[in-house]
Amino acid sequence: MISLSLKKIALITNGTLYGADLLINEIVIDTKKIIPGCLFIALIGRKFDAHIFIHDALKKKCAAFVTQKNIKPHVPYIIVENTSIALGQIAGWVRKKTKAKILAITGSCGKTSVKEMTASILRKNGNTISTIDNLNNNIGVPMTLLQLKQEHKYGVIELGASKPGEIAYTSNISQPDIILINNIHCAHLQGFKSLLGVSKAKSEIFSGLKPNSTVIINLDSHHFSQWKKDIKNSNILFFSIKKKKYSNFFCSNIKIHIHGTSFTMHTPCGKINISLPFLGYQNISNALAASAFSFALKIPLKKIKIGLLDTPIVSKRLESIILEPNKILIDDTYNSNVSSMISAIKVLERMPGYKILVTGDMAELGENSMMYHQMIGNTANSSAINKIFSIGDMSSEITKIFNNGKHFLNKKKLSEYLKNVFLKKKKITILVKGSRSTKMEKVVEDLIKESKKNANFF
Incomplete structure (x- = not known):
């Protein structure tokens, strides 16, 4: 992460610093991951309170804390109103201080696969960070953004949710340059109540979109008409498995094999034969999404092809x-x-x-x-x-x-x-x-x- 002083962190989080100022190069929220000299943020959830682990963190030579309570340890600490919000505020500041292009992905299915495919392509063109596993909530997204350093060229961030409001929060922290709603399907209906509820929740990703950005739309997922009002001053790229009226990316010659899939991908700058180490039509769609993402960043088709083929197989997903x-x-x-x-x-x-x-x-x-x-x-x-x-x-x-x-x-x-x-x-x-x-x-x-x-x- 980018180095920050405790004074600066207190300013960013509207917190109060007690003790000496220090330079922080690592932020952790899990005592198992503490390294000497790091800052530990004590999060409070519905079923846990990380303040009880402060003594353990001190034993491991944690240098400072962000807390919601007056703990009076023998090291500096910052008291804030809400440690989870403070984590997001620090991550949002780090994101703004880098020149990395941020790509944000949401949708009912395939987020992790698109993330892995896109990151594999972008790594052929520059330093890239991406969401670890599926840590895509209000804690996972900030922790991913904290990985950013000045040398990073790209960040591929997965935004998940199980109820309304969550994606609006993480999108505003991420401030994406390019976004994708991969699809809308019947998932997490206990939190969203209906398919329309899912669509509205996923469209919250537009709230953090930077001006003159790019939006990737899946024409096989029929919700674009509901989102038109939210997409302003943005370029739009469309994809679909079969050719449709507005498709910028589509496929032909699809073949499903025992170990993977092959097809011809048609793009605004020509067509190219693609091989994937994955099964299933949904992964063809995911590959089109990743290709549209990469095309928006001017990545050549040859690098897109190699990146897709080199994508690691995600365990337990077909x-x-x-x-x-x-x-x-x-x-x-x-x-x-x-x-x-x-x-x-x-x-x-x-x-x-x-x-x-x-x-x-x-x-x-x-x-x-x-x-x-x-x-x-x-x-x-x-x-x-x-x-x-x-x-x-x-x-x-x-x-x-x-x-x-x-x-x-x-x-x-x-x-x-x-x-x-x-x-x-x-x-x-x-x-x-x-x-x-x-x-x-x-x-x-x-x-x-x-x-x-x-x-x-x-």
């Missing part, structure tokens, strides 16, 4: 695992919602052999959760999937609707049944999916163990 010859496991257990479930079905039906979808519940869908699970059952019925196994309170609605479904009451019985099918079939693809709360990765782990045992037996 991650293809070859267990045995002709036996494929697709781990998509990172999370689940209606859109990503439909995408998973489309991926699975293009895979070889006997096709099984193993699913847990789609969480946070609000009062219409049953209807959305039934919708997935109907979607699967018109697909080439052979079998669906489900577990969870709501996922039973999927297997009730699907013509060849089976519901389980616990993971142990599900895993045992699945292992038997896996052993019997000579050619099979199994896709496992569910929301984070369902912990479907346990099923994946069981299958991998069974495959290793089987390999050792023979």
Whole structure:
């Protein structure tokens, strides 16, 4: 981060400094990450109060603190009204002091994938920071921005939310030069109440947009008409998987392989053949979004192509695992919602052999959760999937609707049944999916163990 004195931090946060002034080069919010000489900000959440860790921080030679309480340690400290707000204020100041171009991403699905693809491309052209993992909330975004130094050319920031107001806050801290709303789908409906509520919440990203900036719009997600009034004095780039009236970026010659996807990408400066190490149509869309981001920064198509190919595979997101010859496991257990479930079905039906979808519940869908699970059952019925196994309170609605479904009451019985099918079939693809709360990765782990045992037996 950019070095700051405690006096300057007190000024930025409207706080009061007690003790001597120091120069700070590192800010932490987790005592496990404390290094000698750092500043520790004691955050307070609904279920925790980091002020109780101040003694631990002192033992690790923390140099100073930002607190909401008069703690009287033997080191300098700054008292502020709200430590979480103070963190955002410091991050916002750091962002304004750098010349880095900030790209901000929000949307219902694919934020992390677009972030990884975009960062991979931009790193071919200059020093780049990006959101670590999916730390995209009111704490994660400021911590990402604090990584910025004068030598950074780009910052790729993921903005997430589970209720209204959160993206407006992080967007205003980030002050993005280029923004993307990747898509709008049925996700976090408990917090947003409706699809329109999701759309309004994601459109909060426009509130922090700098003048004469660029907006990237997905024409396959039909909410642009609602956002037109919010997009002022901005350049707009449009993308869609298939060519549409306003598409600046679109695809042709799409091919889905066991280990990835290939297509021809059409852009305002020509077309180029692209290979992705990812499965699924949604990742084609994500690649178009990342390419539009990069094009807005004048990155050449050849660097875009190399950056997309070099993007690291994100664990547990349609991650293809070859267990045995002709036996494929697709781990998509990172999370689940209606859109990503439909995408998973489309991926699975293009895979070889006997096709099984193993699913847990789609969480946070609000009062219409049953209807959305039934919708997935109907979607699967018109697909080439052979079998669906489900577990969870709501996922039973999927297997009730699907013509060849089976519901389980616990993971142990599900895993045992699945292992038997896996052993019997000579050619099979199994896709496992569910929301984070369902912990479907346990099923994946069981299958991998069974495959290793089987390999050792023979």
